[in-house]
Amino acid sequence: MATTAAAAATTTIGVSSLVRTPSLDISTRRVLLYRFDKPRSSSSLLKVCGAAPRLFVPSAIASPNSVLSEEAFKGFRRLSKSPLEEGEDEEEEYGSDAYNSEEEGSGSSSAAAGQDKDELAIASLDLPPQLVSTLEKRGITHLFPIQRAVLLPALEGRDIIARAKTGTGKTLAFGIPIIKRLSEGDEWQRKSRQSGRLPRVLVLAPTRELARQVEKEIKESAPYLSTVCVYGGVSYNIQKNALIRGVDVVVGTPGRIIDLVNENSLRLGEVQFLVLDEADQMLAVGFEEDVEVILEKLPSERQSMLFSATMPGWVKKLARRNLNDPLTIDLVGDRDEKLAEGIKLYAIPTTATSKRTILSDLVTVYAKGGKAIVFTQTKRDADEVSMALTNSIASEALHGDISQHQRERTLNGFRQGKFTVLVATDVAARGLDIPNVDLIIHYELPNDPETFVHRSGRTGRAGKEGTAILMFTSSQRRTVKSLERDVGCRFEFISPPQMQEILGSSAEQVVATLQGVHPESIQYFLPTAQRLTDEQGTQALAAALAHLSGFSQPPSSRSLINHEQGWVTLQLTREPGYTRGFFSARSVTGFLSDVFPAAADEVGKIYLIADERIQGAVFDLPEDIAKELLNKQLPPGNSLSKITKLPTLQDDGPTTDNYGRFSNRERGYRGGSSRDRNQRGFRSSGARDSNSDDGLRRGGRVYRTDNSWSRSPRGSEDDWLLGSRRSSRSSSYGNRDRSFGGTCFNCGRSGHRASDCPNK
Numbered sequence: 001m002a003t004t005a006a007a008a009a010t011t012t013i014g015v016s017s018l019v020r021t022p023s024l025d026i027s028t029r030r031v032l033l034y035r036f037d038k039p040r041s042s043s044s045l046l047k048v049c050g051a052a053p054r055l056f057v058p059s060a061i062a063s064p065n066s067v068l069s070e071e072a073f074k075g076f077r078r079l080s081k082s083p084l085e086e087g088e089d090e091e092e093e094y095g096s097d098a099y100n101s102e103e104e105g106s107g108s109s110s111a112a113a114g115q116d117k118d119e120l121a122i123a124s125l126d127l128p129p130q131l132v133s134t135l136e137k138r139g140i141t142h143l144f145p146i147q148r149a150v151l152l153p154a155l156e157g158r159d160i161i162a163r164a165k166t167g168t169g170k171t172l173a174f175g176i177p178i179i180k181r182l183s184e185g186d187e188w189q190r191k192s193r194q195s196g197r198l199p200r201v202l203v204l205a206p207t208r209e210l211a212r213q214v215e216k217e218i219k220e221s222a223p224y225l226s227t228v229c230v231y232g233g234v235s236y237n238i239q240k241n242a243l244i245r246g247v248d249v250v251v252g253t254p255g256r257i258i259d260l261v262n263e264n265s266l267r268l269g270e271v272q273f274l275v276l277d278e279a280d281q282m283l284a285v286g287f288e289e290d291v292e293v294i295l296e297k298l299p300s301e302r303q304s305m306l307f308s309a310t311m312p313g314w315v316k317k318l319a320r321r322n323l324n325d326p327l328t329i330d331l332v333g334d335r336d337e338k339l340a341e342g343i344k345l346y347a348i349p350t351t352a353t354s355k356r357t358i359l360s361d362l363v364t365v366y367a368k369g370g371k372a373i374v375f376t377q378t379k380r381d382a383d384e385v386s387m388a389l390t391n392s393i394a395s396e397a398l399h400g401d402i403s404q405h406q407r408e409r410t411l412n413g414f415r416q417g418k419f420t421v422l423v424a425t426d427v428a429a430r431g432l433d434i435p436n437v438d439l440i441i442h443y444e445l446p447n448d449p450e451t452f453v454h455r456s457g458r459t460g461r462a463g464k465e466g467t468a469i470l471m472f473t474s475s476q477r478r479t480v481k482s483l484e485r486d487v488g489c490r491f492e493f494i495s496p497p498q499m500q501e502i503l504g505s506s507a508e509q510v511v512a513t514l515q516g517v518h519p520e521s522i523q524y525f526l527p528t529a530q531r532l533t534d535e536q537g538t539q540a541l542a543a544a545l546a547h548l549s550g551f552s553q554p555p556s557s558r559s560l561i562n563h564e565q566g567w568v569t570l571q572l573t574r575e576p577g578y579t580r581g582f583f584s585a586r587s588v589t590g591f592l593s594d595v596f597p598a599a600a601d602e603v604g605k606i607y608l609i610a611d612e613r614i615q616g617a618v619f620d621l622p623e624d625i626a627k628e629l630l631n632k633q634l635p636p637g638n639s640l641s642k643i644t645k646l647p648t649l650q651d652d653g654p655t656t657d658n659y660g661r662f663s664n665r666e667r668g669y670r671g672g673s674s675r676d677r678n679q680r681g682f683r684s685s686g687a688r689d690s691n692s693d694d695g696l697r698r699g700g701r702v703y704r705t706d707n708s709w710s711r712s713p714r715g716s717e718d719d720w721l722l723g724s725r726r727s728s729r730s731s732s733y734g735n736r737d738r739s740f741g742g743t744c745f746n747c748g749r750s751g752h753r754a755s756d757c758p759n760k
């Protein structure tokens with residue numbers, strides 16, 4: 001048997017020799033650190049990695065003797081396909097182009113690359129032909145690194161603890177060896193025909209969606225096995241009937257499995273393979289007790305594989321108690337970037353009021369009509385954000401309060417492209433494998449680095465490219481930096497898309513949609529189109545594009561500072577000779593009072609330009625006021641202009657809107673204003689609601705202290721009280737305990753507030 005032979009070929013070496021062996025170290029680094037340039041095809045993971053990973057990193061709970069199965073893997077291929085590799089019956093078995101054994105020894109790099117790739121070719125492994133063919137039909141022809149790393153030890157029957165980046169094929173990493181082992185031998189032939197047979201494989205998943213996905217992956221790879229998925233929220237009957245008919249693989253969530261076990265519909269006495277998928281998430285969603293109960297009911301003679309992104313104490317304990325001398329396979333590493341290659345990361349500063357407007361612009365510009373998932377912290381946010389988006393972009397919410405039936409309909413609709421934006425909470429979207437998601441938006445900061453990795457990992461799957469954007473407020477800037485450190489990634493900081501970009505992307509999306517219009521429909525419109533073109537030329541087509549893009553009316557201007565509609569950002573610069581003392585925010589308000597008092601009254605945030613050679617500031621004004629101001633005669637030495645791009649601004653360090661000492665921070669709510677805010681271009685529901693919501697939801701987020709991530713001790717809904725009290729204390733009164741990172745308005749020096757200024 002290939003398995004036995006492979007086991008015999010296994011080389012066992014100690015950890016220290018692994019670490020000391022430079023060639024091994026180098027090749028592993030190649031796997032872990034290689035960056036994608038522009039991988040596009042599903043096999044690009046292989047192209048990029050070249051060789052399979054070589055290092056199994058033992059953890060505290062792993063065997064001290066980790067196994068280097070490189071040689072064994074080669075042995076597995078050689079033994080399984082010896083005629084090919086030894087040059088016997090080559091033509092007869094595989095045809096002349098199946099494998100060029102001469103190239104193997106040529107030493108040319110292309111030959112080496114070919115060899116690496118061939119090494120991973122699924123067809124050249126000793127797997128059941130049916131499995132090879134179903135995988136091939138799904139475009140799966142070569143093993144991904146985690147699949148290669150797991151294959152041999154799993155076939156040897158080792159218990160395994162494994163970690164790999166998101167979307168890199170963990171399901172088939174355990175799926176392929178288990179399917180192979182289930183499908184071989186006389187016992188299988190006999191058992192596969194028995195009705196009422198008991199499951200030999202149990203896969204535990206933390207969420208229904210993940211369980212469904214694992215079921216799908218196994219069913220599609222091995223349709224000849226009976227795979228049943230059991231999870232809560234749907235009727236028991238269908239699941240029970242399937243179990244009664246006889247089953248090979250049960251995939252499910254712990255709660256429903258226990259229910260079925262307790263009423264004797266599911267008997268676990270013949271389970272030979274246990275898989276714990278996303279074990280750390282079992283803890284996060286409160287399944288730890290259920291998992292422990294299920295494990296106690298399993299036969300002790302079995303093989304167990306545990307996949308987990310992190311190793312919290314409970315998972316370690318679980319592994320210690322239930323796994324037998326496990327081999328740890330870690331393809332992530334602690335110091336390397338934990339995100340799959342090919343995911344471009346951006347971070348964008350926002351404010352509570354501008355978030356929703358920016359969100360739809362980000363989707364327009366960065367998803368370019370493709371699929372996007374927006375992550376929120378709470379179910380209510382998911383509903384509200386989805387509702388707000390629906391005005392401009394087809395979108396649906398996914399969270400735990402939505403019935404299982406509707407959740408499945410929503411996911412199918414998203415998969416099929418019936419709508420393009422899914423707004424989801426973390427639990428609902430964990431582990432989802434939706435092909436071709438182009439964009440992930442973290443509308444709210446994730447609770448911890450792992451959640452960030454999992455959210456972002458919904459894009460850039462199976463070697464494809466993707467984009468993830470983190471939205472944050474100025475008070476969260478430090479958390480963003482910590483996230484970079486913890487995840488080992490770098491964000492590119494971006495500004496909200498400019499109107500020109502939004503218009504351009506909207507038009508491109510319309511053009512893409514036009515390609516889907518049926519030629520027969522087009523025929524009906526040709527005469528009118530011809531007439532319009534004759535009369536107006538390209539103007540007619542541009543009008544149609546503008547209308548279809550949702551811009552029948554010219555777009556209203558937007559602030560570059562907080563992106564609110566109906567506001568514009570102006571830049572004031574002053575020649576040095578005309579400045580009395582330091583140029584400060586006070587200088588701006590003084591200037592406005594002199595030139596146009598209404599502008600001084602309405603001015604929004606003021607930021608000083610961070611260029612020592614320029615004395616200047618940028619600030620927001622309502623569009624109509626700005627227009628009037630720009631027509632005023634200015635005092636000598638001052639110049640004022642409407643800008644389309646923000647210059648670099650001085651430290652926005654204060655957690656408060658401190659520049660607003662001279663500004664109208666609460667302008668959306670300020671009583672006593674004589675002006676009608678809606679006329680001013682406020683998005684009447686958008687701006688106001690989003691502000692209050694975000695205030696409400698501020699809790700439940702992580703309060704990061706001492707560089708550690710911690711969930712607030714209280715539940716997310718009432719947590720905001722704690723959070724908002726904290727934040728209101730710091731925003732209204734300033735948090736004097738913290739060092740102040742901004743610039744004093746009085747003397748212009750940094751490090752203290754104007755109220756504490758020694759020169760006041």
Ligand SMILES: Nc1ncnc2c1ncn2[C@@H]1O[C@H](COP(=O)(O)OP(=O)(O)OP(=O)(O)O)[C@@H](O)[C@H]1O
Pocket residue numbers: 042043139140141142143144147164165166167168169170171172217431432433435457458461462
């Ligand atoms: N060898 C392969 N070649 C091509 N595609 C593959 C291969 N293995 C898996 N895939 C595909 O890659 C996608 C991601 O796989 P999978 O969902 O197992 O990833 P994962 O590592 O479990 O991700 P997550 O951690 O996010 O749950 C799936 O659509 C799967 O069918």
